Amino acid sequence: MDPWPEIHRQRIAVADLLAGLRDDQWAVPSLCAGWTVRDVAGRLTLQQLGLRDLGDMLRHWKGGMSPTIQDAARRRAAAWTPERLVADIRDTAPLRRRNLGVTPMETLIDLLVHSQDIAVPLGIDHPMPPEAAASAARRTLTMRFPPPPPSVRLMAGVRLTATDLPWTFGDGPEARGPIAALLLIITGRSVVLPQLTGPGAELLATRLSP
Template identity: 75%
Template sequence: MNPWPEIHRQRLAVADLLDDLKPADWDHPSLCDGWTVRDVAAHLTLQQLRLRDVFGLVRHWKGGMHPTIQAAARRQAAALTPAQIVADIRDTAAARRYNFGVTPVETLIDLLVHSQDIAIPLGRTHPMPPEAAAVATRRVLTMRIPPPPPSVRVVAGLHLTATDIGWSYGDGPEVRGPIAALLLVSTGRTVALPQLTGPGAALLAARSQTA
């Protein structure tokens, strides 16, 4: 799958989602622990970082990649108004640059997952295309460089089966559910656990609580 047409569509869809937010929504907690909706939205304006930009991140190193990325998102959120964040995402929708050190599929993963980080806590529905979610989930589960998220260990030894598209991955007790839910759980979003069934679902839920 060429990810760029879907990246274009997802950026426009995220911009439309953000356009519809009330002022108070921007300060609402997202699914990302310690991140507001505004932080997550600002993070999505940082999808075209070059090597020199990475050196800039290193200058603001916070002891680990996750806190460093979070700090960069907060700086961006403080520097831009909500309208500017939306405009930036929409204006760069068709751009085919991507962050140094990753692939374009990671850009797609960010859009698919972070849009849910924004929508779900606000009680909004933001559809995720199953075909794109399938590509993203397989990439998350097979990543080596950059390293996969720690949540990938939670689904290790389980057989994941999508119920809305022909897709499966892994061996072991089966866990069934929509591909969007499988992607969210594979990236540490336990809010999707109730959508999953099968012999391995209880094991997955137990692992998620102790991860």
């Protein structure tokens, strides 16, 4: 699929989601350990970094790309008002820019997953387009660079099967569930384990337990 039309739609959707939050909801812990909803919003403003932005990140280098991005997201979230975070995501929605070193699919994956990091702990229903989720799940499972999240290794030996569209990946005991839940499991969000069934789901529950 060409991810750009869906990227544009998802940026508008997450901007609308954030615009509807109460003040207290911005401080709620997200599905990302150690990240608040506001931190995740800050992360979603970092999808179109240029060379100047990367220079600033290097000055705040934390020993690796992931902790450096987390630091940048938190600094931006602290410095910007919620209104500015929302406006930035909305204003950049139609642009076809992405961070250096990633493909548009990683940009889409970030939007699909991080929007759920915000919505799920707040008890907000934020539908994920199944076809986009299927493309994102396959990309996450097969990517080599940038490196996939560590949780992808836990999918080895499990057959993942979507129940809401024709999609399957892998071999072994089967874990069945909605494609949105499968994408979140692939990216390490164990909160959706109750949505999965089958012997593969039991295996994943063991692997993903603290």
